[in-house]
Amino acid sequence: MALLIKNARIVNAAGEDKETKDILIDGGKIVQIAPQIDREGATVVDAKGKKVLPGFIDLHVHLREPGREDKETIESGSRSAVKGGFTSIFCMPNTTPAIDTAQTVQYILDQARKVGLVNVYPVGAITKNRAGVEITEMMDLKRAGCLGVSDDGRGLMNSGLMRRALEYAKMAGLLVMQHCEDDNLSAKGMMNEGALSTLLGLKGDPFIAETVIIARDIEIARYLGTRVHFMHISSARSVDLIRRARAEGVKVTCEATPHHFTLTEEVVKSFDTSTKVNPPLRTRADVDAIKAGLKDGTIDCIATDHAPHTHEDKEVEYDGAPPGLIGLETAFALALKELVAGGVLTLPQLVDKMSASPARVMGLENKGDIAVGKDADLAIVDLGCEWKVTKEDTVSKSKNSPFMGWALKGRVTTTVCGGKLVYTDARAS
Amino acid sequence: MSKWKHKHLMDLQDTTRDDIELILETARSFKEVSSREIKKVPALRGKTVAMLFAEPSTRTRVSFELAAKRLSADTLAIQAAASSLVKGETLLDTALNIEAMNVDLVVVRHGASGAPQILANGTSMSIVNAGDGCRAHPTQALLDIFTIKEKFGSLEGVKVTIVGDILHSRVARSNIAGMIKMGAHVVVCGPSTLLPVGIEEMGVEATTDINKALKGADVVMALRMQKERQQDAFLPSIAEYVREFCITPERLKMANARALVMHPGPTNRGIEIAAEVADGPQSVILEQVTNGIAIRMAVLYLLLGRKT
Numbered sequence: 138m139a140l141l142i143k144n145a146r147i148v149n150a151a152g153e154d155k156e157t158k159d160i161l162i163d164g165g166k167i168v169q170i171a172p173q174i175d176r177e178g179a180t181v182v183d184a185k186g187k188k189v190l191p192g193f194i195d196l197h198v199h200l201r202e203p204g205r206e207d208k209e210t211i212e213s214g215s216r217s218a219v220k221g222g223f224t225s226i227f228c229m230p231n232t233t234p235a236i237d238t239a240q241t242v243q244y245i246l247d248q249a250r251k252v253g254l255v256n257v258y259p260v261g262a263i264t265k266n267r268a269g270v271e272i273t274e275m276m277d278l279k280r281a282g283c284l285g286v287s288d289d290g291r292g293l294m295n296s297g298l299m300r301r302a303l304e305y306a307k308m309a310g311l312l313v314m315q316h317c318e319d320d321n322l323s324a325k326g327m328m329n330e331g332a333l334s335t336l337l338g339l340k341g342d343p344f345i346a347e348t349v350i351i352a353r354d355i356e357i358a359r360y361l362g363t364r365v366h367f368m369h370i371s372s373a374r375s376v377d378l379i380r381r382a383r384a385e386g387v388k389v390t391c392e393a394t395p396h397h398f399t400l401t402e403e404v405v406k407s408f409d410t411s412t413k414v415n416p417p418l419r420t421r422a423d424v425d426a427i428k429a430g431l432k433d434g435t436i437d438c439i440a441t442d443h444a445p446h447t448h449e450d451k452e453v454e455y456d457g458a459p460p461g462l463i464g465l466e467t468a469f470a471l472a473l474k475e476l477v478a479g480g481v482l483t484l485p486q487l488v489d490k491m492s493a494s495p496a497r498v499m500g501l502e503n504k505g506d507i508a509v510g511k512d513a514d515l516a517i518v519d520l521g522c523e524w525k526v527t528k529e530d531t532v533s534k535s536k537n538s539p540f541m542g543w544a545l546k547g548r549v550t551t552t553v554c555g556g557k558l559v560y561t562d563a564r565a566s
Numbered sequence: 567m568s569k570w571k572h573k574h575l576m577d578l579q580d581t582t583r584d585d586i587e588l589i590l591e592t593a594r595s596f597k598e599v600s601s602r603e604i605k606k607v608p609a610l611r612g613k614t615v616a617m618l619f620a621e622p623s624t625r626t627r628v629s630f631e632l633a634a635k636r637l638s639a640d641t642l643a644i645q646a647a648a649s650s651l652v653k654g655e656t657l658l659d660t661a662l663n664i665e666a667m668n669v670d671l672v673v674v675r676h677g678a679s680g681a682p683q684i685l686a687n688g689t690s691m692s693i694v695n696a697g698d699g700c701r702a703h704p705t706q707a708l709l710d711i712f713t714i715k716e717k718f719g720s721l722e723g724v725k726v727t728i729v730g731d732i733l734h735s736r737v738a739r740s741n742i743a744g745m746i747k748m749g750a751h752v753v754v755c756g757p758s759t760l761l762p763v764g765i766e767e768m769g770v771e772a773t774t775d776i777n778k779a780l781k782g783a784d785v786v787m788a789l790r791m792q793k794e795r796q797q798d799a800f801l802p803s804i805a806e807y808v809r810e811f812c813i814t815p816e817r818l819k820m821a822n823a824r825a826l827v828m829h830p831g832p833t834n835r836g837i838e839i840a841a842e843v844a845d846g847p848q849s850v851i852l853e854q855v856t857n858g859i860a861i862r863m864a865v866l867y868l869l870l871g872r873k874t
Binding site for chain 1: 658
């Protein structure tokens with residue numbers, strides 16, 4: 138059935154329309170955009186006073202299924218995604234079993250189809266069982282539907298294996314997405330290494346654990362002429378290395394998370410385990426560098442690294458808590474606060490970081506842009522809506538967010554995915 | 567003299583000089599109690615103090631236990647699992663169970679930095695940190711400060727040199743925080759791998775030069791060197807540590823003639839400190855132990871005794 142969005146103020150990466158238009162959607166595609174459209178029998182959504190953005194695309198989500206359905210499922214994660222305005226999410230392979238075979242990819246795609254809320258793209262493992270020893274059957278993973286591979290949660294430590302993985306993934310047409318961490322340097326660190334970790338007596342994870350892998354992979358990618366994507370970069374030095382590599386023409390892309398451009402290590406002082414994340418929260422200078430990298434284009438995408446953990450898993454000593462925090466439902470409002478209100482990006486530039494650019498990085502040609510012929514994936518947002526982050530309002534199964542209690546501005550009111558209304562804010566209706 | 571206003575004793579980072587002075591003053595009056603024939607005052611009669619130790623410790627636990635008993639409090643010791651993940655019961659759960667038995671104060675020792683904070687946030691009991699991870703050991707620092715003050719009258723301008731594994735030492739961190747507030751000049755010295763990043767920002771001088779560190783020192787404190795540091799690649803060998811950093815009689819000569827020798831115990835004789843030095847005339851190691859009881863009596867008294 139057709140869907141008609143009335144009075145849409147469209148914001149694409151290319152810019153914001155001056156006038157409102159109507160958007161007609163049919164068969165999952167945008168079929169017409171014009172000042173005034175009428176269609177008999179179409180479901181009508183009035184976007185008056187709101188902005189209509191291409192649905193957000195998150196390259197980094199942990200759905201926990203299969204294996205840890207107590208933390209999140211494909212269903213609960215999908216609901217969390219559409220509430221945050223995301224219409225495509227890439228789920229990381231550190232599940233049990235790991236997403237390292239075509240069967241597991243197929244399982245996830247089947248579940249996601251049954252849920253039917255959001256486009257789920259499983260990211261395959263680079264190595265079997267993410268053990269860092271043998272590469273996976275990447276051709277098979279690609280045929281099953283993967284667009285990228287990663288051993289996320291672990292960096293690929295073996296340089297020789299990284300070389301082979303990049304070569305093989307290129308043949309398979311898969312993007313290698315690196316979790317940048319040298320375990321010998323991070324050495325089970327709990328927080329950023331520095332004066333504060335010394336003061337708090339928590340084991341430090343120095344930023345060089347991230348940058349040595351980035352520097353190494355830039356060299357390998359440059360030598361091979363392949364692409365490589367760096368996930369959740371957290372340090373100023375990482376931004377510098379990537380900026381230089383790009384200037385030299387090395388085909389690197391990267392992403393940064395809302396928590397890494399919003400929070401500094403100072404929040405760890407509370408010993409609140411929702412502040413424990415890998416890579417760790419770093420210093421003000423690092424936060425500023427991430428913002429500068431987003432502004433000048435060094436950082437391509439905003440990705441959440443949505444990492445749900447149960448209350449029981451997190452309600453332990455800082456040392457024993459698993460790293461990670463949920464991010465799908467707060468990403469857009471945090472980006473508005475830190476980046477748009479903060480003067481780092483314009484709204485269209487934010488759309489680029491959250492929609493157009495992730496689509497480009499992953500080769501999703503029909504996504505990330507509102508235009509005739511494109512997939513009908515939309516987020517309708519009320520930029521003025523003020524709301525508070527609460528456990529009750531959070532639809533993810535897990536509530537591990539350091540932003541609990543924060544007052545934020547800007548909320549997704551409606552999400553359309555594949556031409557289907559998949560989310561309507563209860564408060565708006 | 568200020569009034570005591572705190573419910574917990576977590577570390578000396580957030581304790582003022584006035585607070586420290588008050589504890590020392592209170593400890594001075596309690597020290598006398600331990601030298602009486604009847605070593606008991608009724609100050610905490612009817613109060614219950616629990617020792618929740620999730621890490622092996624004999625002397626700190628015994629010292630707290632004696633302190634509580636000499637104040638007439640009832641005490642109980644709970645051996646908690648080193649990690650909640652192992653036992654299946656969380657630290658907070660254990661603490662809530664203790665609270666349900668109407669315990670007034672918990673003395674907690676835990677291997678994870680920040681663990682006492684969980685108890686302070688999650689229960690309504692008073693919490694005393696008896697050592698958490700590498701973060702803090704406030705009563706040890708207080709008894710060290712007390713001992714130095716007893717000998718020198720003040721810490722103002724006193725040069726305190728702490729030698730050893732600073733990186734993993736909660737004793738060093740609490741002493742740095744407390745002693746600087748009391749006006750001391752603190753120097754930390756050890757192998758470069760065991761001097762933590764950014765330690766200077768705590769207001770200390772950090773050096774790997776043992777001669778420079780000891781020169782003119784009024785207090786020389788050696789820290790316990792654990793053998794595991796060799797496996798973790800912090801040290802090539804314990805033997806090399808001994809050659810470079812052990813407080814020997816010869817090295818001690820570089821310090822002031824009347825310099826105090828201290829150690830938080832238990833000592834590894836012949837590793838971080840030579841036996842002749844630990845037992846020598848400048849050593850106040852056993853006085854530290856004695857003073858520990860007075861300090862812990864003062865802390866328990868201030869946290870509990872003035873409520874009613």
